[in-house]
Amino acid sequence: xxxxxxxxxxxxxxxxxxxxxxxxxxxxxxxxxxxxxxxxxxxxxxxxxxxxxxxxxxxxxxxxxxxxxxxxxxxxxxxxxxxxxxxxxxxxxxxxxxxxxxxxxxxxxxxxxxxxxxxxxxxxxxxxxxxxxxxxxxxxxxxxxxxxxxxxxxxxxxxxxxxxxxxxxxxxxxxxxxxxxxxxxxxx
Amino acid sequence: xxxxxxxxxxxxxxxxxxxxxxxxxxxxxxxxxxxxxxxxxxxxxxxxxxxxxxxxxxxxxxxxxxxxxxxxxxxxxxxxxxxxxxxxxxxxxxxxxxxxxxxxxxxxxxxxxxxxxxxxxxxxxxxxxxxxxxxxxxxxxxxxxxxxxxxxxxxxxxxxxxxxxxxxxxxxxxxxxxxxxxxxxxxxxxxxxxxxxxxxxxxxxxxxxxxxxxxxxxxxxxxxxxxxxxxxxxxxxxxxxxxxxxxxxxxxxxxxxxxxxxxxxxxxxxxxxxxxxxxxx
Numbered sequence: 001x002x003x004x005x006x007x008x009x010x011x012x013x014x015x016x017x018x019x020x021x022x023x024x025x026x027x028x029x030x031x032x033x034x035x036x037x038x039x040x041x042x043x044x045x046x047x048x049x050x051x052x053x054x055x056x057x058x059x060x061x062x063x064x065x066x067x068x069x070x071x072x073x074x075x076x077x078x079x080x081x082x083x084x085x086x087x088x089x090x091x092x093x094x095x096x097x098x099x100x101x102x103x104x105x106x107x108x109x110x111x112x113x114x115x116x117x118x119x120x121x122x123x124x125x126x127x128x129x130x131x132x133x134x135x136x137x138x139x140x141x142x143x144x145x146x147x148x149x150x151x152x153x154x155x156x157x158x159x160x161x162x163x164x165x166x167x168x169x170x171x172x173x174x175x176x177x178x179x180x181x182x183x184x185x186x187x188x
Numbered sequence: 189x190x191x192x193x194x195x196x197x198x199x200x201x202x203x204x205x206x207x208x209x210x211x212x213x214x215x216x217x218x219x220x221x222x223x224x225x226x227x228x229x230x231x232x233x234x235x236x237x238x239x240x241x242x243x244x245x246x247x248x249x250x251x252x253x254x255x256x257x258x259x260x261x262x263x264x265x266x267x268x269x270x271x272x273x274x275x276x277x278x279x280x281x282x283x284x285x286x287x288x289x290x291x292x293x294x295x296x297x298x299x300x301x302x303x304x305x306x307x308x309x310x311x312x313x314x315x316x317x318x319x320x321x322x323x324x325x326x327x328x329x330x331x332x333x334x335x336x337x338x339x340x341x342x343x344x345x346x347x348x349x350x351x352x353x354x355x356x357x358x359x360x361x362x363x364x365x366x367x368x369x370x371x372x373x374x375x376x377x378x379x380x381x382x383x384x385x386x387x388x389x390x391x392x393x394x395x396x397x398x399x400x401x402x403x404x405x406x407x408x409x410x411x412x413x414x415x416x417x418x419x420x421x422x423x424x425x426x427x428x429x430x431x432x433x434x435x436x437x438x439x440x441x442x443x444x445x446x447x448x449x450x451x452x453x454x455x456x457x458x459x460x461x462x463x464x465x466x467x468x469x
Binding site for chain 1: 214215216218219221224225228231244245247248284287396427428468469
């Protein structure tokens with residue numbers, strides 16, 4: 001009987017210690033930035049309003065992993081109030097589509113150094129009410145109870161049915177670069 | 189026996205706990221951020237001459253160049269319907285000290301008038317499910333070069349206040365009401381005149397880019413030049429710019445001059461062309 005109990009415990013303990021959920025660390029400034037690099041005018045929009053979680057039970061069984069991040073698009077700031085308003089009202093239509101989100105799983109995690117991993121995630125991204133599948137590579141930094149994700153990728157506005165403005169003096173690149181730094185910490 | 193039963197119970201409990209944590213469920217919940225966005229109705233910070241309640245985002249700058257061509261369209265092709273000039277010109281620079289306030293310094297070549305104004309957001313509300321926004325504008329102006337004699341320098345200063353109420357129907361038709369008070373309306377008068385006007389305007393947005401504006405500023409009581417100013421025209425909005433091309437019976441641009449009334453009768457052949465260009469950066 002005693003042997004059995006010990007056996008079960010040996011089995012349980014490793015499992016339970018890996019079953020972990022990380023949520024966006026609200027005490028740190030996670031940041032998502034988009035960059036439109038048109039020939040005449042480059043501009044960027046920034047938000048720190050990122051929320052979501054990572055479920056990463058183990059680094060081996062990745063199909064059990066989960067990622068979900070969302071951004072409140074009303075908080076995107078390009079530095080000029082009128083430009084923010086145009087972006088919200090005419091292009092992103094934030095009254096209808098307030099949140100943009102990514103939902104997916106880790107598909108590969110490769111150790112680069114002690115704390116740093118090259119990761120690939122794949123899943124779906126929703127912008128402007130349009131959901132598209134996407135694969136993104138990035139860097140994962142594991143620091144005790146914290147996971148930090150750093151990545152950048154590109155999206156095409158037309159993929160998400162966002163009109164590319166053709167107005168005078170308004171130059172936006174159809175391809176938008178997105179840079180993310182997301183801090184998460186393990187929850188109890 | 190009791191001891192091993194206790195152990196078994198503990199194992200079952202632990203297993204259950206592990207199962208729960210390992211399950212795909214998440215403890216994450218969306219945190220609701222209070223909506224900080226201000227209600228914005230009109231696109232521009234002014235209609236034609238009268239202000240809208242709109243303010244800018246903290247740190248934004250705007251620059252205005254406006255013309256009112258003095259010859260009326262009556263002058264015909266000989267003076268290119270007024271475009272040959274001369275024109276009254278206003279240049280202005282505004283800065284948003286906060287999300288709620290703009291300080292604007294302007295200058296018109298008419299009497300070399302300088303004006304300094306401060307607009308502050310008051311409130312937003314709903315009346316019969318229509319959004320209503322309100323701002324207060326106060327300002328003063330100084331005519332630095334007049335071609336007549338005057339008694340003391342203070343006679344050249346004018347002060348004004350405007351309470352602005354805006355509403356918007358279906359995001360298409362903006363309506364504004366601007367009761368305004370002007371002190372020392374007529375700087376040549378020996379006694380200090382005042383004017384109280386009830387300005388109003390409507391702006392219809394055909395699309396994100398094009399809109400039509402009508403503006404009327406009748407004097408309710410106090411001093412007035414010959415007629416009430418009436419203006420109408422189109423606004424084109426592109427990127428950070430507003431272009432307004434208008435017809436009006438007034439030739440004035442700076443608030444202290446405009447609020448005192450117009451010199452031409454609003455009959456179809458005695459109007460002037462004018463334009464405003466506002467760039468927000």
